[in-house]
Amino acid sequence: MASDHTRSAILAAAERLYADRGFGDVTLRDIVAAAGVNLAAVNYHFGSKDELIAELFVTRSIATNRERLRELKAAEEQGGGRAPIEVILHALVGPTLRGCLGPENQRSTAARFMIRASIESVPPIRRIKNREIDHLRKFAGAMRRALPERSEVDIYWGLNFALAMAHHTIRESERLTKLSEGKCDLDDVEDVVARVVSVATMALTAGKTETKALPRVAAR
Amino acid sequence: MASDHTRSAILAAAERLYADRGFGDVTLRDIVAAAGVNLAAVNYHFGSKDELIAELFVTRSIATNRERLRELKAAEEQGGGRAPIEVILHALVGPTLRGCLGPENQRSTAARFMIRASIESVPPIRRIKNREIDHLRKFAGAMRRALPERSEVDIYWGLNFALAMAHHTIRESERLTKLSEGKCDLDDVEDVVARVVSVATMALTAGKTETKALPRVAAR
DNA sequence: TTGCAATTCAAACAGTTGTATGAAACTATC
DNA sequence: GATAGTTTCATACAACTGTTTGAATTGCAA
Incomplete structure (x- = not known):
């Protein structure tokens, strides 16, 4: 011992x-x-140093994924195996945003560490990162159940965009504050979550797969 | 000489x-x-090594910004000082996406370098990066002119989300391909651009500032 | 050709990195 | 309290980093 x-x-x-x-x-x-x-x-x-990083990442990755899946499972059970798309997206981006934004003192080092890990590409983490895909697939599955009429491609794009908005907002929060001269309040975490979820939901529910048909702007 | x-x-x-x-x-x-x-x-x-990086970044930064502003200016002049929001967003995310995605052989090292620079945080670049804000402000101005009824906060959030989707898609293109088992075609660049522009446009034009009023999902 | 500045080169420098070593200090068991 | 196993420590090591140096080479004008 x-x-x-x-x-x-x-x-x-x-x-x-x-x-x-x-x-x-x-x-x-x-x-x-x-x-x-x-x-x-x-x-x-x-x-070794790499094994330290790897252990840190694996531990936190498991914890984060469990947190997200718990929210997801709860929502799906409550809805009899099918949760509303907003709730699914909320379970996807909520935990991370909540851990990385908000007043300085209540930010979680764990969440910020995970964002670093998802941003910077360091060998020991890259090797493990593929398991993350299985985790995302579970969300894709729930989204497919929520929007059965939607094409699989659209589901994946919606998932991608939801994560995009969450991660980018965390990563560039300082710049957004400066750009908007403080008008965008990154400390109001629930508002940020609501905005991300709202846009992602629109992306997933707006008129059928018509992106290809949108007015194609003259390229150069 | x-x-x-x-x-x-x-x-x-x-x-x-x-x-x-x-x-x-x-x-x-x-x-x-x-x-x-x-x-x-x-x-x-x-x-020094840092000055090499800085020169590389400054040169490419100027070129990229000029490219984007050229598209923007052309569109605004054609519309008599006011361009449609889709066209503005297209000018914002188009050049970068086009340079970073698509068939391997026609990707631009310049664009990929700039994405690296926007992702990884290396001192000599961070020092210069603040000028980028002035550049983005020009786009924010154009967007405000295109959507005068929209609140400034919403404009900045829309700008943020548009860049988020573009950058994240570039950064995680490999993962998205794997996750979707190839169903999301990252080589069809114009489709990707259209998707990003479409979602960003929806985010900016959907019913008035109602994010706060959206059903607040139970937090945990 | 001569002379001079600009450029290239091999070599060495000082600093930092992650890792290895072997002795010392500790802890618990008998 | 002696012993064996675990943990700590100061220190050394080899590999690599960006940078400097001073001599060699080049290019070009007079």
Whole structure:
């Protein structure tokens, strides 16, 4: 039985540093300094820096996915196996947005870490990331049940756009605030969630697969 | 009068490498090897690695913005100072999408470099990036003229979502292809552009600022 | 050709990175 | 309290980074 203290101190410090400054410029020495442990501790407890990152990512990935699926399952059971599309989308983008936006002090390092992981492309994470697809497929399935008349292609595009708006808004929240001179309130998380869900819902429910028929603007 | 040959060879090689592999793991030695020049050439011609990146970014940034503004200006002049919102959005996301998607061989390294720059956060670029805001403000202005009844907040959110869909689709194109098992055709660039423009247009023109009034899904 | 500046080059530099080592300190069991 | 196993620590290591240096080479004007 180990003390585990050093181990979890490293995990916590690493997660916070990665969430704040990205994977690119966080060194092992930064991590052990923040954790207050010896340099060799990381290699002793995790084997290598990459394995530390991988463990962090796997742990958080499982937690996030469970959170999202819990919301989804609950909604589908309540609706007798079929949830409204808004609720599905809400379960998809809600947890992440809630963890990454809002007043500084209540943001979750876990959520911010996951966004970093989804943005920056670091080898140990890239290797694992394919499992994420299975997770998204479950959402695609629920969306198909909610919109049976919709083509599969449209479902995937809707899913893609929903994630796009959520992630991009998180990533560029600072720029959006500056661009709008504070008029867009990124601290009102539920409003942001509602906006993303609303637009994604429109994308998925608007008149049948007509994107191809839209007025094609003259290219150059 | 210098030969300039070495200089442009470095620029070309650097742009391609950064576009392909990101800023994180491209070393000066990689660049000079690809360019077929001596290691010291970068420091001789550009001063430092950061200044090389900065020059690359500034050059491409100016070119991209000019391209987008040209499409925008042309559309507004044709409409007597007011262009349809679809055309504005098309000018905003079209050039980038066209340069980053489509058949492998006709993708532009320049566009892919710019996407890298907008994704990964490397110091020399971050310092310059604020000018981008002025550029986006011009689009916000055009959008306001196209939709005078729309609130400013909605305009900024629509702009944000349009860029979100475009950038995210480029960034995660591989995953979307895999997720949809090839059903989403990322090579049909004009279809992708049409989809993004269509959804963004809906986001901007759908019933008045009602996001706040949408059914608020039970939070957890 | 001579002279001079611009450019290229091999080599070395100082700094940082992740990792490995072996001794010291601790912890629990007998 | 001696012993064996685990954990910590200071330190060294090898590999790699961007940068500098000073000598060699080139290109071109007089």
